[in-house]
Amino acid sequence: GEQVEQRPPHLSVREGDSAVIICTYTDPNSYYFFWYKQEPGAGLQLLMKVFSSTEINEGQGFTVLLNKKDKQLSLNLTAAHPGDSAVYFCAVRGGGSALGRLHFGAGTQLIVIP
Amino acid sequence: GGIITQTPKFLIGQEGQKLTLKCQQNFNHDTMYWYRQDSGKGLRLIYYSITENDLQKGDLSEGYDASREKKSSFSLTVTSAQKNEMAVFLCASSIGGQGIERLFFGHGTKLSVL
Numbered sequence: 001g002e003q004v005e006q007r008p009p010h011l012s013v014r015e016g017d018s019a020v021i022i023c024t025y026t027d028p029n030s031y032y033f034f035w036y037k038q039e040p041g042a043g044l045q046l047l048m049k050v051f052s053s054t055e056i057n058e059g060q061g062f063t064v065l066l067n068k069k070d071k072q073l074s075l076n077l078t079a080a081h082p083g084d085s086a087v088y089f090c091a092v093r094g095g096g097s098a099l100g101r102l103h104f105g106a107g108t109q110l111i112v113i114p
Numbered sequence: 115g116g117i118i119t120q121t122p123k124f125l126i127g128q129e130g131q132k133l134t135l136k137c138q139q140n141f142n143h144d145t146m147y148w149y150r151q152d153s154g155k156g157l158r159l160i161y162y163s164i165t166e167n168d169l170q171k172g173d174l175s176e177g178y179d180a181s182r183e184k185k186s187s188f189s190l191t192v193t194s195a196q197k198n199e200m201a202v203f204l205c206a207s208s209i210g211g212q213g214i215e216r217l218f219f220g221h222g223t224k225l226s227v228l
Binding site for chain 2: 009042044093107
């Protein structure tokens with residue numbers, strides 16, 4: 001079945017610097033991809049949902065890139081600020097008919113130092 | 115907007131004890147989920163339910179029972195708590211159950227077993 005690896009597990013950057021989190025998946029039939037953000041003591045909040053036909057997806061202060069050839073999904077925060085400090089999870093909807101089956105990465109703890 | 119409420123926020127149990135976690139949503143969503151979150155392991159699906167009285171096993175269902183009593187509520191039972199177990203249980207809901215919909219998460223129940 002689908003395997004999702006996320007790296008790095010921990011990331012510290014200075015305010016204003018960029019931050020990159022990468023997920024690698026195994027199922028070439030995967031077709032929906034998600035990034036979620038989890039702030040301390042809170043549930044996960046959707047950052048962006050990406051369909052497989054779109055390689056570059058712009059959000060507010062971040063870009064999500066999908067490289068289907070290498071089966072990689074990345075989250076690029078262009079100029080991080082302290083409010084971006086959180087745990088980030090990617091999630092992948094693999095091919096196949098199993099309902100409800102999203103596969104999550106292990107998460108990246110991002111700390112943005114003022 | 116809607117909200118997902120998980121109770122209790124913190125749960126301390128004894129080894130071998132049966133423990134029940136509750137989740138309520140007012141989004142009128144059809145599908146509800148229980149995930150387990152362990153440090154460094156991402157989210158793993160325990161059970162999900164695509165409609166009232168429906169129950170589907172996830173990847174981690176052994177040692178758990180679940181019940182979808184009505185559309186708005188989904189409860190999870192740890193059948194026999196394991197000593198030193200520590201995890202966060204997240205409830206989520208979505209409009210459909212295809213794995214392509216946005217998930218809305220509760221804030222979690224943190225379990226500690228003495």
